[in-house]
Amino acid sequence: xxxxxxxxxxxxxxxxxxxxxxxxxxxxxxxxxxxxxxxxxxxxxxxxxxxxxxxxxxxxxxxxxxxxxxxxxxxxxxxxxxxxxxxxxxxxxxxxxxxxxxxxxxxxxxxxxxxxxxxxxxxxxxxxxxxxxxxxxxxxxxxxxxxxxxxxxxxxxxxxxxxxxxxxxxxxxxxxxxxxxxxxxxxxxxxxxxxxxxxxxxxxxxxxxxxxxxxxxxxxxxxxxxxxxxxxxxxxxxxxxxxxxxxxxxxxxxxxxxxxxxxxxxxxxxxxxxxxxxxxxxxxxxxxxxxx
Ligand SMILES: Cc1cc2nc3c(=O)[nH]c(=O)nc-3n(C[C@H](O)[C@H](O)[C@H](O)COP(=O)(O)O)c2cc1C
Numbered sequence: 001x002x003x004x005x006x007x008x009x010x011x012x013x014x015x016x017x018x019x020x021x022x023x024x025x026x027x028x029x030x031x032x033x034x035x036x037x038x039x040x041x042x043x044x045x046x047x048x049x050x051x052x053x054x055x056x057x058x059x060x061x062x063x064x065x066x067x068x069x070x071x072x073x074x075x076x077x078x079x080x081x082x083x084x085x086x087x088x089x090x091x092x093x094x095x096x097x098x099x100x101x102x103x104x105x106x107x108x109x110x111x112x113x114x115x116x117x118x119x120x121x122x123x124x125x126x127x128x129x130x131x132x133x134x135x136x137x138x139x140x141x142x143x144x145x146x147x148x149x150x151x152x153x154x155x156x157x158x159x160x161x162x163x164x165x166x167x168x169x170x171x172x173x174x175x176x177x178x179x180x181x182x183x184x185x186x187x188x189x190x191x192x193x194x195x196x197x198x199x200x201x202x203x204x205x206x207x208x209x210x211x212x213x214x215x216x217x218x219x220x221x222x223x224x225x226x227x228x229x230x231x232x233x234x235x236x237x238x239x240x241x242x243x244x245x246x247x248x249x250x251x252x253x254x255x256x257x258x259x260x261x262x263x264x265x266x267x268x269x270x271x272x273x274x275x276x277x278x279x280x281x282x283x284x285x286x287x288x289x290x291x292x
Pocket of ligand 1 (some may be wrong): 238
């Protein structure tokens with residue numbers, strides 16, 4: 001493994017030892033910083049030591065200055081600009097029939113490289129379908145999955161199985177959120193595409209079942225993606241129905257080429273928004289408990 005500190009250029013400021021989340025860098029009797037060999041196995045490869053170093057003296061295995069550590073942009077949004085981006089964002093469910101250039105999809109996905117992560121972010125995958133026809137072909141299977149939800153929840157044995165196999169959170173989401181939607185028949189394709197909403201782009205975040213922190217990482221990455229889409233003038237929305245259907249319907253998983261041992265966590269739909277919203281929506285999302 002390639003870990004090194006160039007002692008000829010190191011200024012001995014020790015900031016690297018301060019910021020390392022796993023305390024992998026120590027200081028020896030000669031006041032030189034060094035990677036502690038027995039701690040290398042807990043290095044997160046987060047790159048914080050390299051980012052804080054004023055002389056570019058540190059190498060972490062797999063990371064390189066210039067490629068992975070880049071100069072900070074000169075522009076930096078203040079709080080007001082950040083809130084402005086957030087308040088302009090909407091879950092867009094009405095799209096123009098206009099394709100999204102591949103470069104924009106790349107720009108969107110690139111923002112994920114700046115996201116925080118838990119455990120092993122490299123285990124996260126995203127399957128991108130920038131092709132409306134291909135998305136449309138998946139819809140009948142998703143419709144059938146929604147039809148089946150009614151049967152499963154109405155059947156005590158099937159619903160107990162979902163609860164046992166998928167856990168209480170997923171069970172409650174299916175029973176209290178998806179089941180009423182399924183019962184209403186609102187998603188029926190004869191009414192149009194109320195699943196992927198006519199979006200030209202679908203991004204499915206998935207990882208090997210059981211991969212460390214992959215659920216959390218998927219939601220964080222998907223959040224970056226919807227905000228990046230907003231910043232580019234596109235519209236986007238998270239979609240939980242598509243991944244749920246993929247995880248249950250084998251033909252869908254195969255159709256999207258998602259490995260058999262992977263589970264889909266969340267999807268994002270994106271495209272050019274048809275309508276402009278006039279107001280921001282300020283919700284009381286959080287119960288705040290001050291324990292000062
Ligand atoms: C985990 C998650 C799953 C979601 N799944 C869907 C979905 O399947 N279909 C959909 O139309 N919107 C979905 N949404 C979008 C929410 O419904 C949306 O955020 C909510 O309606 C509030 O609207 P806003 O995003 O414009 O503030 C999902 C959002 C999250 C966070």
